[in-house]
Amino acid sequence: MKERLDHFMARANAAYYATHDPFADFTTAPEISQVFGESLGLWAAVTWRLLGAPAPVAFVEAGPGRGTLMVDALRAITRAVPDFRMAVRIHLIETSPRLRAAQRERIGDAVWHDAIDTVPDGPMILLGNEFLDALPIRQFVRRGGGWNERLVGPAGVIEESSGFDPAVEAADGDVVERCEPAEALSANLAARLLRHGSAALFLDYGPETSAAGDSLQAIRGGQPADPFGPPGTADLTAHVDFTRFGAAARVVGAQVHGPIPQGLFLARLGLFQRTNQLARHLEPRQAAAMMEGARRLAEPDRMGRLFKAIALVSPGCDTPPGFE
Numbered sequence: 001m002k003e004r005l006d007h008f009m010a011r012a013n014a015a016y017y018a019t020h021d022p023f024a025d026f027t028t029a030p031e032i033s034q035v036f037g038e039s040l041g042l043w044a045a046v047t048w049r050l051l052g053a054p055a056p057v058a059f060v061e062a063g064p065g066r067g068t069l070m071v072d073a074l075r076a077i078t079r080a081v082p083d084f085r086m087a088v089r090i091h092l093i094e095t096s097p098r099l100r101a102a103q104r105e106r107i108g109d110a111v112w113h114d115a116i117d118t119v120p121d122g123p124m125i126l127l128g129n130e131f132l133d134a135l136p137i138r139q140f141v142r143r144g145g146g147w148n149e150r151l152v153g154p155a156g157v158i159e160e161s162s163g164f165d166p167a168v169e170a171a172d173g174d175v176v177e178r179c180e181p182a183e184a185l186s187a188n189l190a191a192r193l194l195r196h197g198s199a200a201l202f203l204d205y206g207p208e209t210s211a212a213g214d215s216l217q218a219i220r221g222g223q224p225a226d227p228f229g230p231p232g233t234a235d236l237t238a239h240v241d242f243t244r245f246g247a248a249a250r251v252v253g254a255q256v257h258g259p260i261p262q263g264l265f266l267a268r269l270g271l272f273q274r275t276n277q278l279a280r281h282l283e284p285r286q287a288a289a290m291m292e293g294a295r296r297l298a299e300p301d302r303m304g305r306l307f308k309a310i311a312l313v314s315p316g317c318d319t320p321p322g323f324e
Contacts, residue, residue, distance in 0.1 A: 002153040002160075006136035006180070008231065009216075013134055015232025017096040022235055023066060026219050028130050029203070029262075029303065030069035033293035035278070037072025039269040043201060044073065044125045045081035047313070047320045051197035054123035055087035062093040062116070063131035067103040073127070074107075091119045116188065124192065126200040132245065133204050133237040135181040139214065142170040150175075156228050174212040179241060183248040189312055190252035199313040199320060205306045206239035208259050215239035242310055249312045257311040257323035262297065263304025265322040271298055 016022070029036045048057060061070050070090065078085045090110040094100050100112055113119055116126075139150040141159055147166070148159035166176045189200050206215070218227040220234035227236055242259040249256050258265075275294040279287035298304040311320050 002151045002158060004138060005150050005152055005157075005216075006138045008152040008228075009136035009236050012231035012234070013136070013236055014095065016235055018098060019232060020235075021098070026222070026235065028065060029297055029307075030065065030072060030129065032296055033271075033275065033290065034072045035271055035274045035294060036266070036297060037069040038076035038274065039266060039271060040069065040127055040129075040201065041073025041076040042080060043269060043321050044127065044199075045077050045084040047199045047201075047311075047317075048084050048087070048125055050318045050320060051123065051125075051199065051314065053083070053087070054197050056089050056122070057087050058091050058119055058122060058124040058126075059088035060091045060093065060116070060119055060124055060126040062126060062128035063134070064092045064094055064103055064107075065099065067092075067106040069127065069129055070103075070110075071106050093119075116185065121192070121195070123196045124198040124200075126189070126198075128200070128202040128204075130204055132179070132182050132185075132202055132240045133206070134235070135179050135185075137177045137179045137216065137238045139216070140164055140166060140176045140178070142172050142174045142176070144172065147176075152228060168210075168212070170212055175214040176212055177215060177238060177241065178244075179238070182240065182245050186245045186248035186312065187252050190249035190254035193249075193254045193312060193314040194252065197314050197317070199311060199317070201309065201311045201320075202240075202245075203262055203265075203307055203309050204240045205303075206242060206308065208242060208308060210241050210243040213239075240308075242308055246310060246312075253315060255313045255315055255317060257313065257319060259308035259310040260323065261300070261305045262307035262309055263300060265309035266298050266304075268322045268324065 064070055092110050093113050095114050140147045147162050147164050149162035151158050151160055215238045216227050218225040218234035218236050225234045246256040271294055279290045296302050
């Protein structure tokens with residue numbers, strides 16, 4: 001029996017997140033520094049004002065993990081922008097019962113959804129950190145002037161002739177990836193942005209422009225693993241194609257800002273100033289750890305360049321913070 005790679009990846013990740021604590025295998029930006037979530041919360045508040053301060057407004061996080069980002073964001077906006085905090089209604093997009101339980105312990109007044117489609121229509125600000133990279137991809141290989149699609153069979157990866165034409169220049173043997181769910185999400189969000197004053201911010205990893213190559217990877221037990229091992233035993237991810245993700249929103253009529261390097265984006269939001277402010281009140285060892293976390297997020301040879309920020313906003317909205 002064989003199946004498309006995207007079907008295998010979706011099945012494998014659903015099983016993994018339902019049965020594993022992913023944070024035993026990897027660490028995401030909100031877990032590295034509280035300033036990350038605080039910065040995104042204040043980004044949401046400023047962008048809300050640029051949109052005309054609609055109230056109520058859905059404050060949505062896609063793939064909220066343990067809830068750390070949302071907790072940090074709410075703490076910052078409660079302190080600095082209380083009118084935004086009063087206006088928000090929290091919605092979390094999460095399919096894993098295990099992670100929903102963890103989020104419920106930390107975030108009480110939220111509504112959970114399996115997909116963005118069931119978030120009530122109306123003004124919205126959405127945050128997604130390392131969400132797009134887990135969406136399932138298809139892979140196509142250039143072979144003798146045509147394209148084969150990679151499928152997964154009992155013995156591993158096989159190729160089968162495909163009528164698909166990605167309309168890109170490619171040499172024989174080149175791999176081209178397509179993430180149809182990400183492009184559909186972008187188009188659906190853009191349609192919503194046209195109906196209501198709304199915005200969406202995503203931070204994820206991948207090149208700034210589309211590039212050929214096999215980016216599928218797996219993490220098992222904190223170590224790189226075979227993506228085609230037993231489904232559900234590893235976390236599968238792939239690089240985000242920011243070019244196609246942005247283009248899908250532009251076609252519908254949304255404004256797109258970025259992608260820009262995460263380090264530049266966070267620095268513009270005041271990552272280091274806020275970290276220094278917090279560190280002054282800590283013991284030297286704790287202060288050093290906090291500064292190290294900020295450097296890990298922003299330095300180009302660490303997460304600062306590989307990860308990118310991209311924003312989708314309603315037409316006519318001024319440029320949101322960080323993308324000036």
